[in-house]
Amino acid sequence: MTSDSPAARLQRLFEGHRLTPTQRRIAHCMVRGATEVPFLSSVELAELAGVSQPSVTRFAVALGFDGYPALRRHLREVAPPAERAEEQQEDAYNEYQQAVQGEIENLRQLSAMLADPSPVQEAGRLLAASVPLPVLGLRAASSQARGFAYFAAKVHPDVRLLDEGGSMLADRIDAAAGAGASALLCFALPRHPREVAEALEHARQAGLTVVTVAESPFAPVARVSDLLIPAPVGTGLAFDTACAPMLLGRVLLEAMADALPDAQARLEAFDARAAARGLFVE
Known part of the structure; x- marks a missing residue:
């Protein structure tokens, strides 16, 4: 994966932490929706992961943040300007085009991962x-x-x-x-x-x-x-x-x-x- 891809940043954030099964479920959900996570509320993330809202808060604390808002703010801040520009551009695509663009990004991540064969x-x-x-x-x-x-x-x-x-x-x-x-x-x-x-x-x-x-x-x-x-x-x-x-x-x-x-x-x-x-x- 590219060093600055959303999924890669999330995975590096999770590395070295001993997560409970529920927390691993949240982490898994966040990696799957890496580009959308910085814009989700704790309630939305909890619904997406199928866990309780307090579990999301405890998960953020386990990663070293004061709470979920601090985690979300961190994810927004570390996104490079080019990526934020791409997100704005994607707003102009219809839902079918967005699905194709999402798969193109997935293939980019796969290509970068294969740099280590x-x-x-x-x-x-x-x-x-x-x-x-x-x-x-x-x-x-x-x-x-x-x-x-x-x-x-x-x-x-x-x-x-x-x-x-x-x-x-x-x-x-x-x-x-x-x-x-x-x-x-x-x-x-x-x-x-x-x-x-x-x-x-x-x-x-x-x-x-x-x-x-x-x-x-x-x-x-x-x-x-x-x-x-x-x-x-x-x-x-x-x-x-x-x-x-x-x-x-x-x-x-x-x-x-x-x-x-x-x-x-x-x-x-x-x-x-x-x-x-x-x-x-x-």
Whole structure:
């Protein structure tokens, strides 16, 4: 993330503080709506985070401020002039344009985060080494998991998509672990199903290393993930938009392919089979 992005400033503000689960929920909510938070009242933030107004006040005090007004004033003061100018410009956009502009900012944050490629490269090595490779994504995250699994199967010898919950989910995780899996990739997007957190806890108990793509380091699944790589989601429309998590999934695919010695050969073999079958229209 860029050093002066709203989400980055918030995350630095939270670092080093021992937050309660309720306070982590507030922090998570603030990171998700980083550009709007400096303009919210304590009551509005409490409603957005699903907590009480006194909890917001205690949260601000835990961060070292006299109260929430002091925290909000700090967030406004540290925003650079260019960012404040952008906020004024956004007022001229209609709601659909604002949603697109929000996703553009999310992609900027993702690009800046990738300036340090080591977390993604580590994840790529973990995913490449896991045979089979279970890929989990339920509800809102199911399309992210399915897209990753579709492309991953072209370069990885055994990808197992887990996009349906229920009592058999733990069985399928156990089956993957029993077949030799060493890692599990999870796409976790809000609202977070309780079942996902339970599945990740089960996977860790089964000996799998959990790599998670989530919208924030403060997402509820962070505590049951071994390596969490954040990619923000858009919240400007009735339903969240997830361009950054989708793109991060493709970046992870690239990192995994780089760690697979026979990835190129597998791709070429697939292309040859597709051509022989006339699979695609030219």
